[in-house]
Amino acid sequence: MAEEISINVKGPNELKLSISISLDKTVLDLKESIAECADVPAAQQRLIYSGRVLKDDDALSSYKLASGHTVHMVKSPVRRDAEPPRQQLPTMQTGQNPTDPLTVLNGPAGHGVMAGFNPFAQMGVNPNDPNMMQSMLDSPEFLQSMSHLMSNPQILDQIIASNPQLAAMGPQVRQVLQSEQFRQMMSNPDSIRQMIQMQRMLQGMGMNPGMGGFPGMYGAPGAAGGATFPPPGAFGTPTTTGSTGTPGAAPAAPGAGTTPAGGAGSPPTGTGAVPPVTPFGNYGMVDPNLMNLLAGGMGGMGGFGAPAQPADTRPPEQRYETQLSQLQTMGFTNAQQNIRALMATGGNVNAAVEYILNGGGL
């Protein structure tokens, strides 16, 4: 029996352990002993002693450890590939979790911009930040996963099932969502940009976002769901300056629901007799069916949260690294407060500054 020594282990968060172990044990044995006392599995531990990273298979004696010596333990980050496979179906309510700061922000109390359209909630992307959105849309990965999503019938089923309006529309929705054209549209950054632009414009016209999700779609499934889609030339005129739009067009506003309930802006009370409203009919710019469909599609997406990419599980310190250092350079030195402010504002530095100046996050 080899000599038993008592060593100290120092780890993250002031962790201090004293462990007795025989010198003929291996480093892996030591890690397992540490795992018993600390909440860090052996596989995630990295041990450092005397300027060296200890290798699992080596015997402790080879490092000349002696009683009273200290080994430092560093926790490795959980590896991406160790995470559960992302093909797991998305949790339906992620985008609508009332405790999710982004959802709250998007709710009636928040800015309400693009309410219901927040497939990015978990990705640390603030959908209210146009630049963020822009860069998202430019990312080929995002577009790819968007189109991938749309082609997965299981996910489509979930989207439809999660959304009463969509479900009420029956099989046509499926066809639409699965249609090549819709997929192309969803994966085309320009179309999405135009939709966003459209929403802004509608808001600029004094309409509250979320004025009834997509009643046109619900009310006239025949017209909206079954129609040829998209009508040719629908997006022919992207520069929609139409500040002259009539408020009467409101019900067809594509700003799907402000409520945390994502795209389900309006309760399914329609009678099916409401004719599709043509917000831009006078200008012949955009086919209302198309708008409705898009609103519906986007709303549906709001419903299923963020499966487009693996959820950002990084701690907020990492997620908001850029913003944190910006706040630091602005002279906001309370790191904890900065993090809380960024979490509350979904990573928007300007909003975070305001939040801090108002005494938030203390």
Place this chain on the structure above:
Amino acid sequence: MAVVPRNFRLLEELEKGEKGIGDGSCSYGLEDGDDITMSNWNGTIIGPGHTVHENRIYSLKIHCDDSYPDSPPRISFLSRVNLPFVAANGQVEAGKIGVLAHWRRNYTIETVLVEMRKEMASPTNRKLPQPPEGSVY
């Protein structure tokens, strides 16, 4: 004040390294415990948090020649790293980092490691793109 001779100084540092006195962000020890000249040392720096270095462990080699601690140790990174004071072969360029350029006799191996760690967290270096973790020179 009496000048502490090289070997006493290094013995002191060795003990401190083994016992792990300090904040634990840096670690160092003799490469070969039987080396009575105490010239070659290993060091590690745990990458500072909230930077690109977070969760990384950088391994270094430290050479204390006969003139130590009157002159600074020679240091090179074993783990690949992108920092302005580290040459393409991993060698730390003494002229480019204050702690070595303005060496004082009371500085220790730990001082150097801690200072380099601070550099990693400096606003200019904290976001430098880094080679993949685990790659070595």
